[in-house]
Amino acid sequence: MEQRKVRVRFAPSPTGPLHIGGVRTALYNYLFARQHGGDMIFRIEDTDSTRFVPGAEEYIIEAFRWLGIQFDEGVSFGGQHGPYRQSERRDIYKQYVRQLLDTGKAYIAFDTPEELEAKRKEIENFQYDARTRGMMRNSLTLSPDEVESLIASGHQYVVRFRIEPGEDVHVDDLIRGDVVINSSILDDKVLYKSADQLPTYHLANIVDDHLMEVTHVIRGEEWLPSAPLHVLLYRAFGWQDTMPRFAHLPLLLKPVGNGKLSKRDGDKLGFPVFPLEWHDPKTGEVSSGYRERGYLPQAVCNFLALLGWNPGNDQELMTMDDMIRLFDLSKCSKNGAKFDYVKAAWFNHQYLLMQPDEAWTPEFDKILRAEGIVSTPEREAEVVRMMKLKVIEYTDGEGNRKKRNVSFVSDLWPLCKFFFVAPTAFDRDDKFIRKNWREGTRDEMQQFMQLISTIDDFSVEGQKAVIDPWTEQTGIRPWNAWRICLVGAGQGPDMYELAAFLGREETLRRMQFAIETLA
């Protein structure tokens, strides 16, 4: 058989914001497509008109734009296989439903939801299948005339797939190998509803994947049980020769406790489960997003890629290009992965440190404005430089900067607010203050102030030139107490750097205040 061009698709329902698990599925599809020089399709599966949520489609597109996952065709991307919104493909599906009906692979059923509900109550474990369809109201039990007149008189109906029982159906899964399910346990799935003139997922999915020439279906494990049904559908249409290969990905699980990852977990433990912030149009509820939380898209992709896949060695930090090169479905794990949001922050930290200073400043500027600080771009850049320097000041032999401290730019404020705001009070119970502000400290600081007021060149070098000899002469080690004066706590950068930033007058002002306050 000739080698077909690899084509994959990501096909969400526009029922709300894109779940982070969906992002991972899309990412794997993307990596696979790129690695094989194939196409990635974006399809909207809106066959359930009752669950449509306005804005969801736009949200999903924006999320992928931010993440750097690019589509080659589909809704908003164009292409030769459209339309890519299933609600716009009614006529196409009708034609294929007809084909199934004409070949006897499917039949029409008139049972109402109430009748089915009653049956389920009446018969334990009721399932619409070869054993029970003979006692239901459908085109197999009714005469052609009756069927005709029921439809003519406006009765709603569904089209069901006629499954032949007793056959072992094989699904050749790229991750799990040969999966076998007997057709007897499958029910006669509804493929089409006359009420909204739309197919259900199963039919639309097979027809679209076929028409769009999809070669690989990479999706979540929740689809594995219905994969045999899909295989049967490909056969019913006579498309078995071009049936896509399947790969069912393990699910993302709750960080603690049992079950799969949900929105609730994020709320409870304080991490986002959506790529972007989402404002629910109905409830007005706001769900946090990775973008707004300060994550870098590369960090999110890297972290997500490693949840269920690894390159087979110890490498963890990878660019998108690395991942495209290394990705391998056969190296995907088979069991679900608990969502480790602590490690997600670590990844962000790694990527944050690779960013140039300029990449930090816009975000930092937002924080300052929120805190009501009036500053200059030069001073802001200087603080970023100093804080970043503090984080990365020891680079290793290879020049790798694997430091932590700040996982998000927003973490910066509590660590650097003293650059902009003088201490207004001192916590006498603070361990650092108790240890470094003792009996004679006050006098030492007074002497130190006098010394400082004589320094005309207040640059780092200028200060050192005067202070270093003085400490040697007097034996006074002023740094910790000085830090208390200027910072109010045991944190911050090198004292000379800090003092140089604040300037001599502000430095003296803060020292005076500390001496008066810390009697």
Add this chain to the structure above:
RNA sequence: GGCGCUUUCGUCUAGCGGCUAGGACACAUGCCUCUCACGCAUGGAACACGGGUUCGAUUCCCGUAGGCGCUACCA
């Protein structure tokens, strides 16, 4: 309940018959140091259980137990 998938440190995982079972996150300790970090070093920490197969099982097979999923006119 039925069917399917799955099971290595707390977490993500490497391992594809013979290893002192490796790495990362997290945790602990020490070093460095004007503080907090960062960094470096060290440490604790795992093959679910029971049968087979085999000279030899974490690895292959079968059970059991646990976990997950599906079981809609939702995807």
